[in-house]
Amino acid sequence: MKLVLFYHSLLSDWNHGNAHFLRGIVQELKSRGHDVQVYEPKDGWSLSNLISQYGEEKIEELHQYYPGLDTNFYELDTLNLDEVLAGADLVLVHEWNDHDLVRLVGEHRSKNNYRLLFHDTHHRAVTERESMAAYDLSHYDGVLAFGNVIKELYLNEGWTKKAWTWHEAADTRIFYPRTATEKEGDLVWIGNWGDEERTAELHEFLLNPVKELGLKAKVYGVRYPDHAIKSLAEAGIEYGEWLPNYKAPEVFAKYKVTVHVPRRPYVEALPGIPTIRPFEALACSIPLITAPWEDAEHLFTPGQDFLVAKNGEEMKKHLQTVLQDQRFTQDMVADGLRTINRRHSCSHRVNELEEICEELGIAPEKIYPSSKSPVTHAE
Template identity: 25%
Template sequence: MKLVVLGLSLSSSWGNGHATTYRALLKAFAARGHDVLFLERDVPWYATQRDLADPDWCSLCFYADVDDLARFTPEIAEADAVIVGSYVPDGVAVAHFVQETAGLAAFYDIDTPVTLAKLARGDFEYLSPDLIPGYDLYLSFTGGPTLARIERDYGSPAARALYCSVDADAYRPADVPKRWDLSYLGTYSPDRQPTLDRLLVEPARARPELRFVVAGPQYPGGIDWPSNVERIDHLPPSEHADFYSASRWTLNVTRADMIAAGWSPSVRLFEAAACATPIISDRWDGLDTLFAPGREMVLADTAADVIGALDDAPARALGEAARARVLQAHTATSRAAELEAHLNEAATRRRRAEVAAA
């Protein structure tokens, strides 16, 4: 299969989770024998922060704007499938070009609850309602009832869950000393910060003898971090496994839109579990379809819940059980097989529709 992907970024993981998602998925997809071309808008922010400029498992090319994208018309027209991702700059114009040029076109929504909230308030930054029926396939980071809503309310021919995943070769337990009792890895988000305050900052204040760390960019300078909370501004993916392995526990915090929709796992959830790092998570519908609370992770609503887990929960057994679950169902290899099946299903459906129309 020849696949073209137009995504937010493959080259830079700075301040976005898209890059690590695409890297794991497309590397595994290429390993199945497929050819992949990734087209990335050349923007200054990512251009100065690239940590993967020349992947050896796909072709990576940059374009300046929508007009410049026309250079790749032959590749898009000849591809077996073309995927446009969420948050692609000028995504509506890009989508019109792709739908007019490609054979089979799909949308990969790495931000589904955010996307649907934007559509509801008339914000068509990278997707507009009229485009959704024109995509043969709507791949969604969110599963559960949201998929039926996308088909029912927006006319998608097929909405399918394609959760994030983890590269099991890159994320595994590392033999490093334990540096922190509780860690958190994630870019600053205003709607996540109250939960981070409750589940990490408050426990840090209550237990000054323990060590905490928050890694990720864009946190405002005015946040009053306790002295036992270390800050790391940016952690490249190459250092994630060591980071998780150096943590006795790690925290998973979910954005408000994702909690409201449910069935929206973060890539950090699978990455931490693949490293056998015990996870303390906030609570949302569908989480128990991915991990078994109490056996593969701990759910927490309050600072007291977190402190109780740090003191009493069987950390090693939880971490090993979560790693086993990820290796069974949530590796990039598994997800690439799902992507292939979804694209083949869409191609079959398209051929049948064309025959019926003829």
């Protein structure tokens, strides 16, 4: 197939978690013989911030981890859709796109024969409903939603007639267990402070337990206000600023445990959607302890693949267990890795996408151009 993808950024994961999944999907599609073209806006905020703060060399570094990964830049005023979409079989348009682009691609689809899907990987369908309702999806063939609750919302609101659940997953070309190295600390957390959506939770499930247990910990991320950096220092936690996502597996290998602290909208309004961080942690075989979230879609086996802490006191107990009971911890990370390798890699998600393409009527010989086996890593 020829696929054309419109996303915010393939090159930058600065405050842009969707790049994690997008890179894995693009590389997996290419490995199966598909022609994949990605388009992102020129001067997009994520890439602009990345380059302004860390320089062009970070793009060169990215290509060392993702050889052959490339993108196309466009300006909406000069975008020639006849040229860009010539010969396309499937077009994906991500929800973090300008409303005008979404509308223009839909209008182009109404006069052409490719299949067109809208891809939603955020909580804005719940938290910014008016903005999401303003997207014109009338000429789209359907929606890929990263959780059942989002899929049902699109259908119930009448924003689309067809929708499929398409969860994010680990890019196992990059996220896999690394050879054990000498540990640099006890706990690492990779995540952005954000818009105060989980400030209380970060104190309860991360900062306070680390401080009270006297753990050696480090935190990576962006958009940390002064009060957050001060709070980290008071808890004895080192702040490492932005970490390129492709370097996360190397960092995980240097620590004994990580935690997941989901943002409040996911916990309260989007049960079953854990975000991509737990997938990536489990794929790297680092023990994971998470603040409460409801695994409504049975993606994992909580208590077996990872531990769930109901409150700060339980987080402290779980941290002590993981750090002190080596046999228990080894069994847990083995179970977590097995779950990823059986169900939650980008290879699995491309399998699902190919099945959706069949349902949309794309010719099988285009969907399955080769029998090339996807890259996997041993459990």
